[in-house]
Amino acid sequence: MEHLKVLQELSLFKKCNPTTVEKFLAETPNSLRTYKKGDFIALQGDPCRSLYLLYKGRVKAHMENDEGKQLVVDILEAPEILAPAFIFGTNNRFPVNVEADTHCSILCIDRQRFLQLMHDEVSVMEDFIREISDRAVFLSKKLNEFALQGLKVRLLNYIQIHGGIRNQQEVASIMGVARPSLARALSELIAEGKIRMNDKKVEIL
Amino acid sequence: MEHLKVLQELSLFKKCNPTTVEKFLAETPNSLRTYKKGDFIALQGDPCRSLYLLYKGRVKAHMENDEGKQLVVDILEAPEILAPAFIFGTNNRFPVNVEADTHCSILCIDRQRFLQLMHDEVSVMEDFIREISDRAVFLSKKLNEFALQGLKVRLLNYIQIHGGIRNQQEVASIMGVARPSLARALSELIAEGKIRMNDKKVEIL
DNA sequence: CTTTATCTGTAACATTTGTTACACCCCGAA
DNA sequence: TTCGGGGTGTAACAAATGTTACAGATAAAG
Numbered sequence: 001m002e003h004l005k006v007l008q009e010l011s012l013f014k015k016c017n018p019t020t021v022e023k024f025l026a027e028t029p030n031s032l033r034t035y036k037k038g039d040f041i042a043l044q045g046d047p048c049r050s051l052y053l054l055y056k057g058r059v060k061a062h063m064e065n066d067e068g069k070q071l072v073v074d075i076l077e078a079p080e081i082l083a084p085a086f087i088f089g090t091n092n093r094f095p096v097n098v099e100a101d102t103h104c105s106i107l108c109i110d111r112q113r114f115l116q117l118m119h120d121e122v123s124v125m126e127d128f129i130r131e132i133s134d135r136a137v138f139l140s141k142k143l144n145e146f147a148l149q150g151l152k153v154r155l156l157n158y159i160q161i162h163g164g165i166r167n168q169q170e171v172a173s174i175m176g177v178a179r180p181s182l183a184r185a186l187s188e189l190i191a192e193g194k195i196r197m198n199d200k201k202v203e204i205l
Numbered sequence: 206m207e208h209l210k211v212l213q214e215l216s217l218f219k220k221c222n223p224t225t226v227e228k229f230l231a232e233t234p235n236s237l238r239t240y241k242k243g244d245f246i247a248l249q250g251d252p253c254r255s256l257y258l259l260y261k262g263r264v265k266a267h268m269e270n271d272e273g274k275q276l277v278v279d280i281l282e283a284p285e286i287l288a289p290a291f292i293f294g295t296n297n298r299f300p301v302n303v304e305a306d307t308h309c310s311i312l313c314i315d316r317q318r319f320l321q322l323m324h325d326e327v328s329v330m331e332d333f334i335r336e337i338s339d340r341a342v343f344l345s346k347k348l349n350e351f352a353l354q355g356l357k358v359r360l361l362n363y364i365q366i367h368g369g370i371r372n373q374q375e376v377a378s379i380m381g382v383a384r385p386s387l388a389r390a391l392s393e394l395i396a397e398g399k400i401r402m403n404d405k406k407v408e409i410l
Numbered sequence: 411c412t413t414t415a416t417c418t419g420t421a422a423c424a425t426t427t428g429t430t431a432c433a434c435c436c437c438g439a440a
Numbered sequence: 441t442t443c444g445g446g447g448t449g450t451a452a453c454a455a456a457t458g459t460t461a462c463a464g465a466t467a468a469a470g
Contacts, residue, residue, distance in 0.1 A: 065353040085341030088334045095345040136290030139344035140300040146352040147381045148270040176352045
């Protein structure tokens with residue numbers, strides 16, 4: 001049960017009494033699942049009836065439209081709560097595909113059991129509400145970028161946060177554009193003197 | 206205190222004991238504010254430390270980028286909770302401007318008092334979590350549309366939901382495009398036989 | 411070291427949307 | 441009635457992004 005230790009690291013349980021958490025995780029009907037890289041953990045539209053706790057590995061959340069165009073919305077690294085904002089919604093379905101980006105292990109906890117925990121442990125309730133709220137802030141920031149900002153601005157934001165570009169294809173998926181468009185945006189940013197590139201490191205000016 | 210009755214209609218309090226709600230609203234330090242059409246209730250970046258309950262009027266939430274391009278994210282009608290997803294976030298600031306679209310009355314409730322209510326009343330906690338979750342779903346749907354769908358698809362969705370187009374300028378702000386672009390998209394949809402227009406009513410085929 | 415696959419830069423052209431401008435219509439005010 | 445304002449349709453051109461193609465660079469595999 002060494003995964004219990006990992007899950008204690010979740011911000012969700014940080015302020016909570018460790019023995020309470022341990023007891024909760026131990027007593028909960030343990031639906032434990034593992035996935036290998038490339039497996040789909042959930043599909044857009046799937047019902048979302050459990051709390052999914054990622055305790056090992058990395059997952060990608062991405063959307064896809066009818067023509068196959070993709071957008072990687074988020075990349076989550078263990079330990080992390082998956083899709084906390086979609087469990088208790090009126091229409092509790094995944095709005096994204098969740099795909100294992102490495103070998104992954106996930107603990108599924110019954111929704112009712114978790115509600116009970118929130119009743120009993122005030123700090124868990126507060127932290128869970130904070131988690132959901134942060135997701136909403138994250139989404140509205142993304143919405144702002146996609147609806148109002150051009151590609152070059154989005155790209156500058158990305159570079160500022162990540163400090164560089166490891167893989168153009170990857171970043172293009174996150175920006176929601178085709179790969180050559182990303183390369184062009186990079187060239188233009190360089191031509192405009194906004195950034196400088198040595199190797200994969202990008203410097204903002 | 207007839208606004209109390211209106212607020213009882215909020216889905217947030219639907220399952221809750223009415224006298225409890227009444228008592229809560231009455232006892233809470235009543236920061237009551239009114240705005241006239243066009244007033245800004247909150248600005249992008251403002252701290253968000255209270256629960257804002259809209260009990261009269263209609264507000265618009267919109268974002269703006271540096272060049273002045275605007276996007277109307279949502280239009281809320283009383284009774285409604287304003288920005289529930291931003292009160293308890295790690296960085297609790299408004300990500301949108303909130304503007305009075307008619308004469309508005311808003312009740313501000315202290316964040317800590319409301320937390321207390323959620324502790325005491327399980328149904329309020331559950332409903333508040335549902336509210337936030339629904340906001341997150343709403344935002345991820347919007348993100349999907351803006352990042353992955355073209356204007357014509359967004360427009361069809363809008364027409365399907367609203368059953369028509371009252372005012373092109375208004376809808377253009379919601380779609381995040383210039384007004385002539387909207388008119389063009391409409392023409393093209395008609396030319397493609399996807400919709401038919403008589404007067405302001407739009408029929409989907 | 412050579413081979414091979416992947417990543418990168420870039421060009422040419424198509425599509426979508428923005429911008430500006432203008433003519434038309436409808437409707438209410440003077 | 442005339443006038444003026446707001447809403448609508450549309451055209452012409454500009455800017456941003458998508459699509460496809462290809463050539464060179466780089467990294468991984470043998």
